[in-house]
Amino acid sequence: MPWGTFLKIGEQIMSRFPQGWETFFEEEIKKDYFQQLWKTVQHEYYTTTVYPPGKDVFAVFKLVRPEDVKIVLLGQDPYHGKNQANGIAFSTASAITPRSLANMFKELKSDLDIDHPSNDLSGWVAQGVFLLNTILTVREHQPLSHQELGWETFVLNVLNFLNSNNKVILYCAFGNQAMKMYSKINGIKSENILRYGHPSPFSYDKYFKGTRPFSQINSWLEFHDLTPINWAQ
Template structure:
């Protein structure tokens, strides 16, 4: 199987791979990638799960689906590989990071190091057809993502969840500790007027301190 993950995820994936929906999801992905140009690269769909163990997650930032332009999606929500033009939503995120913490991140849109710091950058729909947002929303990802959030809440009660936009906010029902939820508008240009000046990065770090955890180092 082409699905790869760090050893700490074995319990979760062992359970999911026995379920009919997950087996069908993988078949759907295989079919979609054979018939269409899809993103990210198939080997990168579950890359996030190779970069961090469940026990090391401090913050979950929930995205919708991957960037649908060529060379953009890399398996992490909002992230692009170094050298790729920074998408508008990520530019807006960097604007707020600079205002909140004085961190200048504009040189690279690669957010792998955020994951290394404990930030789980998760797209609830893990794949997409080129130039067709939400094209894979009905192939099984919703069930997988619901089960993932439920699992994380069963094993941990101290994870902070950042829900940007109405789509992400739907997942609040699966989060047990409501005091660890930070909600806001989506950082896309269409809703940036509501996203800006909400001090999300300060709120995340302050909540980590309140929970007696080390803050995230957001710089490159």
Template sequence: MQPTFNPSWQFILADEIQKPYFSDLIKSVDEEYQNHSCFPPKELLFAAFDYCSFDDLKVVIIGQDPYHGFNEANGLCFSVNDGIKIPPSLRNIFREMNEDLGTIFFPTSGNLERWAKQGILLLNASLSVRMDSPNSHKHLKWGTFTDAVIQKISEEKENIVFLIWGSFAQKKGAKIDRSKHLVLESGHPSPMSANQGKWFGNKHFSQTNRYLKSKGKNEIEW
């Protein structure tokens, strides 16, 4: 597999994808897909970059790894394909979004392509996973790559909103330059964290839109 990116990302990540570790990563991913059932489909591994160009980027949401059930993952963190039951974490995201924004209708699809197309990078720390085996590709070098992506965004962009949900994402976002970006942190939307009072009431959706508006950017239609 020779990965191709949205041209704006191809330019920004040109040096990174030429590094030896990235070649090793792609080779390891190819072997995993040849020998095991893995998700998302290989052609969607870099979907987060395809839907959201670097030039249009406004918001970054950091997840851990793709859903590991059949036909669930579509290359965007927290997102599932149309027709798939909305997972518990995403259901809690939608619930907080509705309460925060005062909207009436609960989304019927967990497909977050509509967010990505508005300038939200839905980035998992690992971009692939084995079926029925969460975090199974953590040992690959996806983390090195996605750390580099976050660092590039922090360095090259200004006034980006980073939504950091849970301790794992907080570690991934530790080096974001908070003097020129807005970093909003809370607990993870998973039922365990949310039921402990660490998720609901964070009002990240309205805070994101207020910040974007203050910087002269279009608000997100959540």
């Protein structure tokens, strides 16, 4: 099945693979699980309201080539409100800051005295911070509604692909769900994982506040002779 036909969601078509990810996607879309996943996801877009917009499902892949990924930071699933999800974990197209992102920005201010200029985190991704959700689509107002459709398998395959092709990569876990996913990666090294609590309102004060993840990530990158992230972008 041609890629444009296979990836069609309503009137939106991705006409080509994200640049640099061709090898991965060419193999992945041939797999039975992915074809069943995409059949289900297309049906969801046709019959109900699903986020992010179809053109943005793989947005994070379009912003950074696999060989340029230095850090993986997993989210859970997309924001489930209108005009929020943009295909980048934690990031949003909305001017209203979701609570978890607001808490990340609080910690960024406390850690490095940086006020991030917007809710759009594409500037981080362009520098090699791969902000990927574990589940890439969601029904409106129904968090985790696309859990166990096959996205988790897809994301684990992405992580294995990155881990096998990148010489040095940092896996940053915000919460237990990200850590569970990282534990499944083939050959992952414990020294390449930084673990923190989740920035959600339920765990921010106890497990995330004061942990200084942004400066610690940059220290890790510098130790491995990699350019630190400009978190103000």
